[in-house]
Amino acid sequence: MPIKLIVNGQARELDVDPDMPLLWAIRDHLQLTGTKFGCGMALCGACTVHIDGQATRSCVTPVATAQGRQITTIEGLSTPAGHAVQQAWIALNVPQCGYCQSGQLMSAAALLASNPHPSDADIDSAMAGNICRCATYVRIRGAIHQAAETLSAGATA
């Protein structure tokens, strides 16, 4: 039985082990490589995607359980919050090595979608699952605040 996925709005069929983590299905079989492998145990957040809008660790999500649900990867991040965080990330020169940043952005976009004005404490709590070994954390906080301002300015304009 092929696995049927909806990734970035497109229906895809895959002939893979149903237990294969969604991460490896989208990377190795859909060639969507923006989503990264970091730990394989939902400890680092590099593999974060949105499933039905929720930030989800794709490295521990069996591909079969994601069938029929809306999967969004960094390549398909197109929500207002998604764009706002990406623009803020670029404006503040957040990335260093950049490897964790897809996951950081997916978590940040999900945070802003549910909490448009997060405090530093809210950010720390929502982003604690995403490790950055370059420790870009100070700029991540700053960029999330900046994106929040952009979004609220856009909402009131």
Added chain:
Amino acid sequence: MYFRHIEDESAASPATSPSPPELTRRQFLQLTSLAGSGLTLGILLPGCGSQPGAGSVAGPLTMPFLRVAPDNTVTVISKHLEAGQGVWTGLPAIVAEELDASWAQIRVESAPAEVPTYQNMAFVPMGVHAQLTGGSTAVANSWQQLREAGATARAMLVAAAAARWGVPATDITVSEGVVSHAGTGRKATLGELAGAAAKLPVPANVPLKNPTDFKIVGNEQLPRLDARAKSTGKQQFAIDVMLPEMMTAVVMRPPRFGARASSFDASKAKAVAGVVDVVQIPRGVAVVGRDMWSAKKGREALSVTWDESDAEKRGTTELMKEYRALGRGKEALTVKEVGEADAALAHAVKRVEGEFEFPYLAHATMEPLTAVCRLSPDKCEIWAGCQFQTGDQAAAAAAVGLKPEQVTINTLAAGGTFGRRATPDSDYISEVASIAKATGGKYPVRLIWTREDDITGGRYRPLNYHRITAGLGKDGKVAYGQRIVGQSILIGTPFESVLVKNGIDPTATGGSAAEQYDLDHARVSWTPPKVGVPVLWWRSVEHTHMAYSKEVMIDELAQAAGEDPVAFRLKLLGKHPRHAGALKLAAEKAGWDNPFPKEKGRGRGVAVHESFGSVVAQVAEVTVSGNKITVDRVVCAVDCGIAVTPDVVKAQMQSGIGYGLSAALYGKITLTDGHVDQTNFHQYQVLRINDMPRAVEVHIVPSRNPPSGVGEPGVPPIAPAVANAVRAATGTRLHTLPFDLAAARRAKA
């Protein structure tokens, strides 16, 4: 001995007269193939002169470090690995400055593996002729080279415009990538002039800009060239390389360091769907599958019998016990001796003593080690975040039985390195090449290390024990005695012959108080134990432990003397003006002279340290609640010479502070009976956003000196600054890393 890039020091060229560049085979092929296609091309190396054109002026100007294309893009060729430290912005900034290009037209790409063209000039005086990123040298060693490259290209483009317009070159100006002649009002882009410029001879000794005219170098607002790709998931790392027919491999490695596979049973592994091959390689047994999942499942089903007769079977508890005994024993190599340390310490009126213990540390790069290899009978191609291209090329060649020049190295952005990707034996590159060889080059192969492979894989920052006595004499002079016990990183590697002097490994022993303060009496000695756990440079190398014990002991001595920690240090820094300058700036910006609020559990501490040519001072403010340490604020001052890209300098200080704090609060690899105890981030904990100080303020000391390192120097001061702050807050000394305040309090009681 395939390290042909490392010569005996006697044979080394002095830094001032490097051997003349040669037209390499690759450049020759590039030249001939493009000439054959009818395109105008200038491969312009000093001494090679100009290349005949095909009549058209539309062509690129191609030089070793840059390419100006007809589409008006300027591509800077980076000989260094971008691993987050910002060289893909810093190196282009130097070229763009001298070229007077617009930042918007600048692109960057990795250089091929070629020595001497792309060797790291910083290591040439030591006799190492290698393309290598390390020691925070990328901008420092490229500074003069890339200024000259940019200025030379500019002169050629101006000469082409002068010839085209029939005006004197001296009347032509270049600004924001536009070449202009005011008298005639003529203008051209760099791209429009590239083809004509490529036909001109390469001028020598082109004058460089006066630094007061810099617009790009030193620009605080310069965007990182890689920020967009890295904010959209488009940056390609080795793990993202997808070649037709490519298979994925994981390797089962020995459970203890030094063990070897004696036999294996692949029957169950081969029965896993998607597994295509199981092959033995020198470093273990590789399972190859059609994707990562099948390779990993295959490895779980693999059965290997190990010969552990030569394996390291001690645990870190036993090792530290041995280290303590060695540190108290007599046998040691003298690293540095000034005055009469023993006598001065015996007569000291104030004295402090400390024993320091530092664990093994894994680098834990976010992108686990990954490399891709495609092998054909006469060619081997590697894609990886190569940090040591020359060594990687040689190692791959040795593994597959080709010559180094038959190995192409494609250096991709690395998802962090912190030293891990520059191993003297090119471990993971050697592995992927061995797998390609063992599978006969049937398919391209991508090797991925899992996080477990990474954390348990060795190449750690060495376990260390320091014993220090510091004293203050009646005459006010400081005496300092330090014993260091820790493995050598260099001994036993090809670097030993050129970098180890009189048996002393500088990467195990450098940066002591004897070097960094004006001391009248100091003795530093080292005992390197033989241990089978492989060790490596870890972001800031010896300074990770040497700065810690130094800055904590100096602080304790200041306290014993009843003096202010900043004032006490400044008295010992008369001959170290850059240390004093950075320390004063950090203290001033932190408001050190203002009394710190006397609230329960709050404290402030300071540390200063030089590494890789730069001096960094940091003031840390902490809150201690129970046994929990929170770092509230860090004020950092850095003297790195001219700050080529100030925002990258600031980012590297922030990064170094986070990386160092990670080790101070959590970093620890332990072994039990030779087995590594930690496997993934739940056991090898690293700093997360909730532990990052809310305020990290970075100030750059104004300087006209040539640029020095920034990738590593931010790391060493943070742990001692925080420890000194915790002592100020609680009275408890932290001499064992990572910090365990409860244990330190028990030990004191």
